[in-house]
Amino acid sequence: MKRLGSVVLLAGVAALLSACAWKAPMSEVTGNLYSRVNMYLYPTAILTVDGEETYYNPMAITPGKHVLRVQGLGPSWSNAVKEFEFVAEPCNRYYIAAYRVAPNLPDWQPRVDVVQPISGCPNAQVARN
Numbered sequence: 001m002k003r004l005g006s007v008v009l010l011a012g013v014a015a016l017l018s019a020c021a022w023k024a025p026m027s028e029v030t031g032n033l034y035s036r037v038n039m040y041l042y043p044t045a046i047l048t049v050d051g052e053e054t055y056y057n058p059m060a061i062t063p064g065k066h067v068l069r070v071q072g073l074g075p076s077w078s079n080a081v082k083e084f085e086f087v088a089e090p091c092n093r094y095y096i097a098a099y100r101v102a103p104n105l106p107d108w109q110p111r112v113d114v115v116q117p118i119s120g121c122p123n124a125q126v127a128r129n
Contacts (some may be wrong), residue, residue, distance in 0.1 A: 025090030030058035059109035072098035
């Protein structure tokens with residue numbers, strides 16, 4: 001009986017772990033800064049992906065072309081919302097930052113700051129900066 005309980009427990013753990021595994025290559029996008037060293041980069045809030053509101057950070061997306069609506073989160077950037085188009089490759093996490101040419105200028109542009117492979121994702125690529 002003790003052995004049967006162990007087998008059932010192991011089967012349950014295996015089922016739980018397989019449910020957590022990536023079913024297909026996905027990508028993720030986040031507005032968090034990867035590094036705070038560059039004084040011209042600010043975090044962003046990703047408001048929508050392809051017109052759909054985002055609720056998670058990082059947000060899982062399918063590989064391919066996407067349009068992001070992002071808001072810069074720098075000091076006194078009220079209503080600083082811009083659209084940003086990019087192509088996501090499978091199994092990569094994209095850090096989207098707000099790039100400001102100079103701290104005293106109000107204009108900024110969203111850009112991909114860092115691309116990292118997602119651990120545990122099939123077909124994961126080597127990290128690129």
